[in-house]
Amino acid sequence: MRKPSRVLLLGIPLAEAEAQLRALGEVIVDRQSDLKKALETGPFEAVVVAAGASDTAEGDKRRRIEHEQFFELMPDLLAVLGPDGSLRRVNGAWQRLLGWSPPELVGRRNTWLLHPDDVGAVEKGRQVMMGGEGRFNEEVRLRCKNGSYRTIRWTALAVPSEQRFYLLGRDVTEERRAEGLVRASEQRYRVLFNGSPIAKWIYDTETLRFLEVNDAAVQTYGYSREEFLAMTLEDIRPSEDLPQFQADLAKVKDTEANLGIWRHRRTDGKIIDVEVTALPLDLGGRKTRLIATRDLSEQRAYEAQLLERARLSELTADVGIALTRGDTLREILQICAEAMVARLGVTLAKIWTLDGDKRLLELQASAGSNLELDGPFSRIPLDAASLISAMARRRTPHWTNSVADDPEMGDPLWFARQGFTSFAGHPLLVDGQVVGVTATFSRKPFSEAMIKALNGVADAIALGVRRKLVERVKSDLEAQLRQAQRMEAVGSLAGGIAHDFNNLLSVILSYSSMLVNDLLEGDRMREDLVQIKAAGERAAALTRQLLAFSRRQILQPRVLDLNEIVAGLESMLHRLIGETIDFATFPAAEPAMTDVDPAQMEQVIVNLAVNARDAMPHGGKLTIELQQVVLDAAYRTGHAEVVPGNYVLLAVSDTGVGMDEATQSRIFEPFFTTKEVGKGTGLGLSTVFGIVRQSGGHIWVYSEPGRGTTFKVYLPSAAQQPKAAAPVVENPAGLRGTEAVLLVEDEQQVRKLAHAILARAGYQVIEATDGAEALRLGASGPRIDVLLTDMVMPRVSGSSLAAQLVVLRPGVRVVFMSGYTDTSVGEQGLPPGAVFIQKPFTPDTLLRKVRQALAEASKPAAPQLAKARVMLVDDQLVMLRLLARALTQYDLVQFTEPGEALAKLREGERFDAIVCDVYMPGMTGPVFQDRLRAIDLEQAKRMLFLTGAMLGQDMSEFLEFNLGRVLNKPIDLEALRRAVAGVLSPRPRLGDSGH
Secondary structure (H helix, E strand, C coil): CCCCEEEEEECCCCHHHHHHHHHCCCEEEEEECCHHHHHHCCCCCEEEECCCCCCCHHHHHHHHHHHHHHHHHCCCEEEEECCCCEEEEECCHHHHHHCCCHHHHCCCEHHHCECHHHHHHHHHHHHHHHCCCCEEEEEEEEECCCCCEEEEEEEEEEEHHHCEEEEEEEECHHHHHHHHHHHHHHHHHHHHHHHCCCEEEEEECCCCEEEEECHHHHHHHCCCHHHHHCCEHHHHCCHHHHHHHHHHHHCCCCCCEEEEEEEEECCCCCEEEEEEEEEEEEECCEEEEEEEEEECHHHHHHHHHHHHHHHHHHHHHHHHHHHHCCCCHHHHHHHHHHHHHHHHCCCEEEEEEECCCCCEEEEEEEEECCCCCCCCCCEEECCCCCHHHHHHHHCCCEEECCHHHCHHHCCHHHHHHHCCCEEEEEEEEECCEEEEEEEEEECCCCCHHHHHHHHHHHHHHHHHHHHHHHHHHHHHHHHHHHHHHHHHHHHHHHHHHHHHHHHHHHHHHHHHHHHHHHCCCCCHHHHHHHHHHHHHHHHHHHHHHHHHHHCCCCCCCEEEEHHHHHHHHHHHHHHHHCCCEEEEEECCCCCCEEEECHHHHHHHHHHHHHHHHHCCCCCEEEEEEEEEEEECHHHHCCCCCCCCEEEEEEEEEECCCCCCHHHHCCCCCCCCCCCCCCCCCCCHHHHHHHHHHHCCCEEEEEECCCCCEEEEEEEEECCCCCCCCCCCCCCCCCCCCCCEEEEECCCHHHHHHHHHHHHHCCCEEEEECCHHHHHHHHHHCCCCCEEEEECCCCCCCHHHHHHHHHHHCCCCEEEEEECCCCHHHHHHCCCCCCEEEECCCCHHHHHHHHHHHHHCCCCCCCCCCCCCEEEEECCCHHHHHHHHHHCCCCEEEEECCHHHHHHHHHCCCCCCEEEEECCCCCCCHHHHHHHHHHHCHHHHHCEEEEECCCCCHHHHHHHHHCCCCEEECCCCHHHHHHHHHHHHCCCCCCCCCCC
């Protein structure tokens, strides 16, 4: 609003003028009679002087005096200028305001004082007024005497008739300075308001309408300035927050205040948290508020990142602690899964590990919305069409925040039912090898930081799994060693008892059979003898099981297809297991060729099937599966006794009650059973164990309580075609004969029994108490058609006797008899073409075996090479066992003390090859060879050395003498076999010089 002008009226008779001025409504009239006093109340926009009623000289004088006083005392600048702009008269205000005295100014042109930038405008105005325009108004800057400038508002009146200008100048310097400050303040306000990075606006407190918004608000909220000015505060609040907004608004006071954190809606619909500060403003009587909002989105995101990092650090710490604890692998992985759920906020976490056969991923831990370890995902085949197994095969992680759009996620309906939107899976890798898989499912998206953290967690879990597996392998190996030692001890005891008992049973059964045959039907004594014989036969069956467990029975292996064995038993097994059990067989795609005793393998399959049947009293499922598999060096990590190679796998699985670890540790022990008293002998599985191990195979059990059992039998593959079974003489026209039989048996009772049976049947019997005596008889004695010999005898074994006798008597046929044989023979089986009879035997069985051997008499017996004798010398017992297992085709003699081995050589013992360690306590291999040179140079040349250390320069002579006959440890078994064969080739036939 324009400020009213002030007008000074001097003189009394001005009532009419005063009335006219007041009628204007925009003037303030100050009526004064004293000029000096009036001027002190200034300033005024105009001064009106009454002329007065008197025209006398005195009156004129008085008026002139008043005019002079008025001119001098006027606070504004007054001046009279000539037409050229020169100053003709100035009042005292010029000196008071600018510092210039009237004498200093009069005569000078007014442009002399003007600011250079204002000269042009003033000159132009002067020329215009002189041309007839009577008034000029302008603001100019006049130079003060001290050099500064002051802003003067000019009002000029031209009187062309008098050739002069009248000037009235009002100093407006301070006024313009104040206005400049206001403008600067407004400009600063605009800069601070619009340039602020914080979103700000001004709104009307009554209508809540936006009045002004800054650029930051436009950028933060996404609305244009025009959209903002058409909206109210309610338009940026979520609809659900409006009731609370009205309540909060009512609490806002008319003072500056922090209103806390409110929720606002952006133009894209996103809800953001903002911190609001309000400042009340009065804009010309209009109540408004200045609002400043600080978007907390980045802060909240940063805080979330910090929280996420803290949780990830806690997760890493939890996993690290879990992996260092001494719990079982399953308990450790369960802690890890629970830590992922707790620290990452995922809904479900699962961890699988790869089984020992590297064929199945087994669920070990589950945490979150599903704690079950059973179900469709508990055992996932590695070759299955699932994302879990695919990650393991590809060895790459997989994650997505949109499972519905990911084609690899499988069943989208399952994810929808569970409410899962995100998935992250990682293979557990150690040195590039898969040991398991982790999977996490979530109802909120995964951040990249979480994925990176899960990568690290997966690596840590993988190392922990490997460490636990190594510990478990070590523990298992130790347990296997203890179990093997225990089984070996029990087996030795069982085998020894069975051997002695078989000799007794042979006497009992044979004599009872002969007596039964001598007595007539109906004889009371005959019936008693029949019962004695039946009891003896049951006892003989038990001893055969003991021998099978102890691996000291004689096997008659041949190459066969195990598929055919299983197929042949299938109908019998259906009857055996009953109708309540589903039974299925899955033969191998190709012939499952292996070199085993068919009857013994049938016993293995039947025993395992019966064991499975007993584990499913209420029904279930039994499967027998055959496969061709390869057991590599990695598999040997947990199964030290396995020789890598091709195997036939026989897997017998049931869905029965399963077994705990304690039961599994004793399952193969003889007489151990979990059945009720009277329901089993405890020899079924121990028999299986013995047959499998004696056949060169391995057997392991996999079971958990309530989850069934699987027995896996691994038998070495054989490349040959199946061998036809040896002909058996069944019910010949007569078992009698007149041929000469050399009977060799160190047990007197058994020898007498066999002699009696053969003599009754018409055979000529020549007795020998041991192998040495038999060889003397064979070298110079009477005719011999059949050699009937025990296999285990002192000094010379039955197999060695037979090998030497067939050279002395090329046409002789051989029948072996034994309750067991020593370990080496038991593992080798029988020599080619030999006939075997198991003790205890009946007279008919013995005679049938003799006739079977003689039935092949027409076939010329090819001379056989004597079995090479190989001495093994190594101070490490485990090394001797490894060498013996690799060289089963030879007659082996083992020594842990080199001095004892050398003593045997001094006694005249001869060997075709000697395998010796280089570094042994007490005597090194080179020293051993030097001493053997003095005894027998030829045997010293047939030595093969093993070493686990580098040989120094001092060994040059030793290496030169044994060129090509030094093998480095760890031993390659195939290389070892080739090296031994090289030492043995060529060697003389039995009976040649030196043998």
